[in-house]
Amino acid sequence: GCDKEKLRVVFMENGIDAVIHFAGFKAVGESVAKPLKYYRNNLDSTITLLEVMNEFGVKKIVFSSSATVYGDPEELPIKETAKLGVTNPYGATKLFIENILKDVYISDNDYSIAILRYFNPIGAHESGLLGEDPSDIPNNLMPYIVKVATGELPHLNIFGNDYDTKDGTGVRDYIHVVDLAIGHISALEYIDKNKGIDYYNLGTGHGYSVMEIVSAFSEVNHVDVPYEIAPRRDGDIAECYADTTYAKEKLHWEATHDLTDMVESAYNFVVKNNE
Numbered sequence: 001g002c003d004k005e006k007l008r009v010v011f012m013e014n015g016i017d018a019v020i021h022f023a024g025f026k027a028v029g030e031s032v033a034k035p036l037k038y039y040r041n042n043l044d045s046t047i048t049l050l051e052v053m054n055e056f057g058v059k060k061i062v063f064s065s066s067a068t069v070y071g072d073p074e075e076l077p078i079k080e081t082a083k084l085g086v087t088n089p090y091g092a093t094k095l096f097i098e099n100i101l102k103d104v105y106i107s108d109n110d111y112s113i114a115i116l117r118y119f120n121p122i123g124a125h126e127s128g129l130l131g132e133d134p135s136d137i138p139n140n141l142m143p144y145i146v147k148v149a150t151g152e153l154p155h156l157n158i159f160g161n162d163y164d165t166k167d168g169t170g171v172r173d174y175i176h177v178v179d180l181a182i183g184h185i186s187a188l189e190y191i192d193k194n195k196g197i198d199y200y201n202l203g204t205g206h207g208y209s210v211m212e213i214v215s216a217f218s219e220v221n222h223v224d225v226p227y228e229i230a231p232r233r234d235g236d237i238a239e240c241y242a243d244t245t246y247a248k249e250k251l252h253w254e255a256t257h258d259l260t261d262m263v264e265s266a267y268n269f270v271v272k273n274n275e
Ligand code: WQD
Pocket: 026, 027, 028, 066, 067, 068, 118, 119, 120, 121, 139, 140, 141, 142, 144, 156, 157, 158, 159, 160, 169, 170, 171, 172, 210, 233, 236
């Protein structure tokens, strides 16, 4: 996305009405080790995209942001008006881009901008044709659990069970990736009719602990997920889940898939693709 000339050709050859901007590096740990890689890629591609959009008069954009911009929340559930604070370069790029979009809107109120703050996307399309199965060792919980369930990895390391949460393990708002996709369509429909800039939590409003995810995955898929308790991971927060009322009110969107759908589809995708 940093190649401006190639991007201009895309806009010249296609009648672009609106853009959904997903592109960016997203591994928190890697961003701490390689900050310049993250700043160059995530910011450069965004500025290039916005310059080309501006040149072609395209002023509708949906941006993939992250709940990570809230840092360690002061109150739960988290509202879009909560204090922002980032604890790693990946999160910083998301917050920088949110601010770039705000300044672009201030410079030209003709823009229609939806900033979607994803909570923890997991699961796969029920067809088993679309999903995630990283080739390297996953950073995130769900793809790691899947690799333990298929025997590719020996056991899950649970990063700390001494947090001040329901069972001591980290609590997150896991959202089915199909619900997330539908949220983008709802945002696109909204910005097609309304100018302005706004922020929306895309979550379920419910927090599950690591232990609850492991138990559900094992029970639903009838598969063992051996685990060991390991030390806390740097930068991790105890608990995070969304207040989802704003997205429901303004985008008429809410997540509908439950935990069973999420853990079943995540496993089904890999099993189907290893047949
Ligand atoms: C979830 C929970 C871990 C792995 C990050 C980014 C966020 C978004 C999603 C990009 C935590 C625990 C995990 C493991 C574990 N990324 N865990 N063992 O950290 O909430 O969010 O990924 O968009 O921006 O911040 O997700 O899946 O890494 O961790 O115990 O092997 O599972 O401690 O409580 P996280 P995660």
